[in-house]
Amino acid sequence: MTIKILYFAALRDALGCAEESIALPAGVATIGELRAYLAGRGEGWEALQSGRNIRAARNQRMAQPGEAVQPGDEIAFFPPVTGG
Numbered sequence: 633m634t635i636k637i638l639y640f641a642a643l644r645d646a647l648g649c650a651e652e653s654i655a656l657p658a659g660v661a662t663i664g665e666l667r668a669y670l671a672g673r674g675e676g677w678e679a680l681q682s683g684r685n686i687r688a689a690r691n692q693r694m695a696q697p698g699e700a701v702q703p704g705d706e707i708a709f710f711p712p713v714t715g716g
Contacts, residue, residue: 664697
């Protein structure tokens with residue numbers, strides 16, 4: 633299953649990339665599992681570790697960690713934002 637992942641704001645800067653397409657490995661079926669998988673990539677990717685205040689969206693709608701990831705989904709990760 634291939635999905636597109638977008639990274640925004642300070643998270644994009646920390647990771648050094650704005651987007652990527654990946655084939656999900658076996659055992660990664662939810663947004664929370666995807667985040668943990670990405671955080672395990674090593675240096676820099678720990679910005680996505682559990683416990684850090686990172687939000688997620690699935691197909692441009694806010695999403696919870698337990699939400700399933702489907703083929704062709706666009707998943708976005710971003711730090712919380714404030715408005716004024």
